[in-house]
Amino acid sequence: MTALLPAAAIAFAILVGLALAIGLVGRRGSAALYVLCAVVAAVLLAIDIAALAVGASTLLLPFGLPGTGVHLRLDPLSGFFGLVVNLGACLTSLFAIGYGRHESDRLRVLPFYPAFLAAMNLVLLADDAFSFLVAWELMSLVSWGLVIAHHRNAENRAAGYLYLLMANVGTMALLFAFGVLAGAGGGYDFDAIRQLQRPVWAQSLVLLMTLVGAGSKAGLIPLHVWLPLAHPAAPSHVSALMSGVMTKVAIYALVRILFDLCGPTPWWWAVPLLLTGSATAVLGVLYAMLQQNLKKLLAFSTIENIGVITVALGLALAFRAGHMIVAAAVALTAALLHVLNHSLFKNLLFLGSGAVLHASNCDDIDQMGGLIHRLPVTAWVFLTGCAAAAALPPLNGFVSEWMLFQAILVSPDIPQALLRFIIPAVGALLALAAALAASCFVRLFGITFLGRARSPAAADARETDRFSLAAMIGLALLCGLTGLFAAALAERLAPVTLALVGGALPPQQAGPAPLSLTPFSSAHSSYNAPLLLLFMVISASLTGWGVHLLASRRTRRTAAWDCGYPDASPRLQPSGSGFAQPIRRLFASLLFRARDDVTMPIPGEMDPAVLRTTLSDPVWDTLYAPTGRAVLWAADRLNRIQYLTIRQYLGFTFVLLILLLVVVAIWQT
Amino acid sequence: MADLMHALVLQGGQMFLVLVLAPLLMGVVRRIKARLQRRRGADLLQPYYDLWKLLRKEVVPAENASRFYRIAPYVIFAAIWVAAALVPTFASGLMFNWSADLIVIVGLLATARFTLALAGMDVGTSFGGIGASREMMIAVFAEPAMLMVVFTLSMLAHSTQLSAIADYLILQPVGLRISLGLTLVTFTIVLLAENARIPVDNPATHLELTMVHEAMLLEYSGRHLALLEFAAAIKLLLYVSIFICLFFPFGMATGAPAAAAILVGVLLYLLKLGIGGSLLALGESAVAKMRVFRLGEFLGMAFVLGLLAVLLLFVTRGVRG
Numbered sequence: 001m002t003a004l005l006p007a008a009a010i011a012f013a014i015l016v017g018l019a020l021a022i023g024l025v026g027r028r029g030s031a032a033l034y035v036l037c038a039v040v041a042a043v044l045l046a047i048d049i050a051a052l053a054v055g056a057s058t059l060l061l062p063f064g065l066p067g068t069g070v071h072l073r074l075d076p077l078s079g080f081f082g083l084v085v086n087l088g089a090c091l092t093s094l095f096a097i098g099y100g101r102h103e104s105d106r107l108r109v110l111p112f113y114p115a116f117l118a119a120m121n122l123v124l125l126a127d128d129a130f131s132f133l134v135a136w137e138l139m140s141l142v143s144w145g146l147v148i149a150h151h152r153n154a155e156n157r158a159a160g161y162l163y164l165l166m167a168n169v170g171t172m173a174l175l176f177a178f179g180v181l182a183g184a185g186g187g188y189d190f191d192a193i194r195q196l197q198r199p200v201w202a203q204s205l206v207l208l209m210t211l212v213g214a215g216s217k218a219g220l221i222p223l224h225v226w227l228p229l230a231h232p233a234a235p236s237h238v239s240a241l242m243s244g245v246m247t248k249v250a251i252y253a254l255v256r257i258l259f260d261l262c263g264p265t266p267w268w269w270a271v272p273l274l275l276t277g278s279a280t281a282v283l284g285v286l287y288a289m290l291q292q293n294l295k296k297l298l299a300f301s302t303i304e305n306i307g308v309i310t311v312a313l314g315l316a317l318a319f320r321a322g323h324m325i326v327a328a329a330v331a332l333t334a335a336l337l338h339v340l341n342h343s344l345f346k347n348l349l350f351l352g353s354g355a356v357l358h359a360s361n362c363d364d365i366d367q368m369g370g371l372i373h374r375l376p377v378t379a380w381v382f383l384t385g386c387a388a389a390a391a392l393p394p395l396n397g398f399v400s401e402w403m404l405f406q407a408i409l410v411s412p413d414i415p416q417a418l419l420r421f422i423i424p425a426v427g428a429l430l431a432l433a434a435a436l437a438a439s440c441f442v443r444l445f446g447i448t449f450l451g452r453a454r455s456p457a458a459a460d461a462r463e464t465d466r467f468s469l470a471a472m473i474g475l476a477l478l479c480g481l482t483g484l485f486a487a488a489l490a491e492r493l494a495p496v497t498l499a500l501v502g503g504a505l506p507p508q509q510a511g512p513a514p515l516s517l518t519p520f521s522s523a524h525s526s527y528n529a530p531l532l533l534l535f536m537v538i539s540a541s542l543t544g545w546g547v548h549l550l551a552s553r554r555t556r557r558t559a560a561w562d563c564g565y566p567d568a569s570p571r572l573q574p575s576g577s578g579f580a581q582p583i584r585r586l587f588a589s590l591l592f593r594a595r596d597d598v599t600m601p602i603p604g605e606m607d608p609a610v611l612r613t614t615l616s617d618p619v620w621d622t623l624y625a626p627t628g629r630a631v632l633w634a635a636d637r638l639n640r641i642q643y644l645t646i647r648q649y650l651g652f653t654f655v656l657l658i659l660l661l662v663v664v665a666i667w668q669t
Numbered sequence: 670m671a672d673l674m675h676a677l678v679l680q681g682g683q684m685f686l687v688l689v690l691a692p693l694l695m696g697v698v699r700r701i702k703a704r705l706q707r708r709r710g711a712d713l714l715q716p717y718y719d720l721w722k723l724l725r726k727e728v729v730p731a732e733n734a735s736r737f738y739r740i741a742p743y744v745i746f747a748a749i750w751v752a753a754a755l756v757p758t759f760a761s762g763l764m765f766n767w768s769a770d771l772i773v774i775v776g777l778l779a780t781a782r783f784t785l786a787l788a789g790m791d792v793g794t795s796f797g798g799i800g801a802s803r804e805m806m807i808a809v810f811a812e813p814a815m816l817m818v819v820f821t822l823s824m825l826a827h828s829t830q831l832s833a834i835a836d837y838l839i840l841q842p843v844g845l846r847i848s849l850g851l852t853l854v855t856f857t858i859v860l861l862a863e864n865a866r867i868p869v870d871n872p873a874t875h876l877e878l879t880m881v882h883e884a885m886l887l888e889y890s891g892r893h894l895a896l897l898e899f900a901a902a903i904k905l906l907l908y909v910s911i912f913i914c915l916f917f918p919f920g921m922a923t924g925a926p927a928a929a930a931i932l933v934g935v936l937l938y939l940l941k942l943g944i945g946g947s948l949l950a951l952g953e954s955a956v957a958k959m960r961v962f963r964l965g966e967f968l969g970m971a972f973v974l975g976l977l978a979v980l981l982l983f984v985t986r987g988v989r990g
Contacts, residue, residue, distance in 0.1 A: 004907070147737050193710045267927075286853060287835065321673060326797065369793065370793065372736075372791075383737075390783055391776070392780040392783055393769075393780060397716075398776050402772055402773070405816070405985055406829070409820060409829065412983050417984075420983045421983070421984070423983070424976065424983045425976070425980070427816075427979070428813060428816075428972070428975075430980070431812065431813035431816040431817070432809070434812070435779075435808055435809045435810075435811075435812040438782075439805035439808065441802060442786045442787060443805070446787050446790035446801060447790075450790045450791045451792070451793030451798070514770070515766070522767060523828060523830075523833065525772075525828060525830060526767055526768075526830075527769060527770065527773055528767070528768040528769065531768040532768055532773065535751045535754070535929035536748060537747075539684075539746075539751050539754075540746070543688060543746050543747060544743055547892050547895075547896065550724050551725065551895070552724065552726060552891065553728055554724050554727035554891075555727065555729075555891075557731070558729055558731070559727075559731065560731035560733070560793070560794050561729075561731070561887065562792075562794035562795065562796055562887065563794075567795055572795050573793045574790075574799060574801075576800070582802060582803060582961070583805075583964060585965075586806070586809075586962075628774060637901070
């Protein structure tokens with residue numbers, strides 16, 4: 001038990017060692033590096049699973065800040081998030097054994113990769129503000145290195161710049177949050193922070209700063225702008241880690257600070273989480289619906305899911321403040337399950353997009369089509385990921401949404417009237433987001449894998465290598481298994497919910513049948529995915545048998561019928577933007593000021609008709625563009641200070657000194 | 670053991686009944702519509718003949734149809750059949766009920782829709798793609814609206830199990846409630862939209878630019894088409910049954926019912942189905958089909974009314990206690 005943390009620390013050290021050693025081995029060590037990463041991640045995974053069951057253990061390392069040292073702690077919460085991180089890391093490394101061979105600039109990826117894994121693990125293990133922030137910043141910087149791995153592309157450089165900027169803002173906000181948390185006494189280890197009593201304004205400041213700091217890393221709207229640019233810019237296996245796993249580390253920071261370090265929280269803390277979460281969910285998936293770029297679409301879908309998780313966390317906070325302990329446990333379990341589920345299917349989808357990208361050498365879904373014929377295995381695993389992301393039973397995406405709805409349905413008992421107004425609207429928005437996600441993933445899979453090839457590249461695509469396929473098949477199986485055995489999984493989360501909200505789900509064996517998921521009681525609601533799957537298999541087999549008995553078995557392949565007007569060109573299939581047109585017209589015309597302009601040629605002319613669609617991003621236009629202009633303007637003005645005489649500089653210093661003394665004088669009285 | 674047998678018989682009977690009745694309901698609706706248009710109309714059993722005919726015909730897939738195209742009809746049929754087996758028709762407290770609740774039924778129907786939309790895109794024709802795109806647009810409104818209905822009823826009954834909701838509505842004097850009224854409107858619109866009925870889509874149309882459901886089936890033939898048509902019929906029966914179960918559950922056998930109660934339940938169910946089918950035919954004959962882009966307002970209204978019903982419940986709950 002106590003050996004867990006040292007073991008984790010050693011594994012962590014190995015990862016850092018790998019990152020440094022790559023300089024010696026050079027580019028040939030690619031496969032070996034990824035194998036080692038997969039092994040180390042598997043070991044860490046085992047440690048995390050053990051920690052989830054065993055409980056907290058701590059370790060103090062004698063370096064770091066003088067007098068503080070580095071505090072490490074492995075408790076059920078960090079164990080669970082460690083599970084998410086290392087499960088993703090293990091399978092992504094497996095994928096990269098094959099995929100990494102195609103990398104053009106290996107030395108720009110290889111050293112950063114293990115360091116990235118190590119940094120994410122260290123964030124989860126840190127037990128004092130200083131090591132937490134160091135690990136957090138390391139995670140940001142190393143992932144920035146991976147984002148600009150393909151730096152010859154100007155778009156990637158711009159994405160890297162924006163990412164670095166937003167990461168800095170986020171870290172600064174977190175720095176501030178921890179400063180307020182530690183208070184004037186300056187006890188930076190988490191135990192001291194938990195003990196401290198803070199005034200209300202300080203608590204509120206912590207909430208705000210945490211939402212900015214962790215929220216910007218997770219991709220909460222309006223702090224999401226960097227995410228859809230940076231995640232797709234990295235090589236696909238790194239995109240999978242950033243989108244599927246790093247955003248979860250940000251959620252961990254949110255949970256750790258709001259549920260654990262802050263102590264008891266007032267009910268209204270739920271309000272900002274619920275509002276930003278639901279807005280993020282709906283806007284994220286609407287953005288995703290409008291994307292043509294495969295990886296960008298997936299990145300926006302990540303934003304949607306982060307919104308869903310944030311709503312669940314907000315509900316848990318509201319229930320905890322209202323002393324509805326079981327409901328709080330249900331909401332928190334839903335959030336944690338969705339963390340795991342999203343990481344699995346998003347890893348799968350990003351790895352699949354890597355396979356598609358490598359096979360067809362393009363990332364525009366309007367150039368694809370018919371890939372199910374060329375990449376049969378990838379197509380089916382990708383379909384599994386799409387179905388999970390569209391929250392379809394019996395896969396895993398559905399389970400967490402189902403639990404979240406169950407939590408919403410008991411919320412009329414919350415004492416605060418304001419929350420009773422907000423929560424049904426939030427529930428409606430989540431329902432809308434789920435339906436939009438289904439539409440979005442029908443579009444993604446249908447345009448990319450089904451139909452006819454829209455370009456020669458897509459027509460000549462080749463199936464990817466065995467390692468990549470093994471990783472994707474593993475993830476697809478996990479998507480199925482976590483969907484089927486959610487009840488067992490939810491029960492394993494009891495230590496986490498007990499520690500954070502003081503309650504847990506009722507024992508799941510008491511349900512109406514084995515493996516039933518019963519959040520409250522079986523009279524209230526239950527969901528049994530294995531049985532449901534069994535019923536579906538039985539009825540499908542019965543149908544197949546009946547058809548086999550009764551129906552004609554003759555089959556004749558011929559040209560497509562298409563209502564008697566078969567179209568020769570594959571360009572006549574609906575394109576990605578064509579598929580999204582109804583949604584664009586109904587939703588985006590208001591939110592994104594989407595316009596479709598059709599220019600028809602004069603009758604008799606041979607010019608083609610042109611359809612031009614324009615979109616504007618409201619968040620960028622109203623928030624970022626003015627901020628950017630203001631910063632540039634201020635920088636211009638401040639430029640003048642750079643060319644002053646020494647007397648003037650001394651004068652400034654003097655004035656500043658006086659000001660500080662005045663502040664201290666006021667503080668003392 | 671006897672209990673288990675009893676439950677199995679009830680559940681099996683329900684699944685069989687759904688299978689047998691679905692084409693008949695289709696036939697009744699078509700017949701009444703024909704009469705309203707002063708036509709004689711086809712035989713009541715015509716849908717059965719059609720299915721049989723399709724089953725005996727050869728399958729003619731397009732050359733580039735993938736394996737997904739051939740598997741999809743079975744997945745769709747199974748998902749809808751299982752969903753239909755979960756809805757109490759003549760008796761509540763079915764055996765399968767504790768494996769899934771109303772939200773799961775919505776999820777199963779979403780699975781069927783997801784598969785059907787993809788199947789429509791598989792061959793890569795313009796009609797199939799347009800159909801899939803429009804079907805998903807309709808679903809974007811209809812599915813959340815349906816979830817709002819689920820929210821309202823499960824908050825009233827303190828359960829998301831359909832059986833428990835039916836029991837609650839039978840046994841408790843609910844009376845007239847504004848939220849139930851709003852829910853009725855919402856659910857009616859969802860029923861029309863999900864089953865491709867007028868004014869959302871025209872079930873009788875074919876070879877028309879505005880078709881939605883038919884456009885996705887265009888490339889299907891033979892046994893595959895038979896399965897998809899059959900699945901559509903079961904889906905209609907499923908929605909009418911949910912309608913009956915939620916708003917007119919009286920006479921349904923509850924608990925561990927006696928044979929007589931079951932008989933009454935079945936007869937009443939048949940009667941209610943007949944009335945439901947007639948109302949559907951009447952309604953369809955009375956209105957015209959909408960333009961596709963008007964659907965946003967129509968279905969959006971359903972969604973907003975559903976949300977209003979939920980909000981009312983949330984707020985009044987606080988007032989009472």
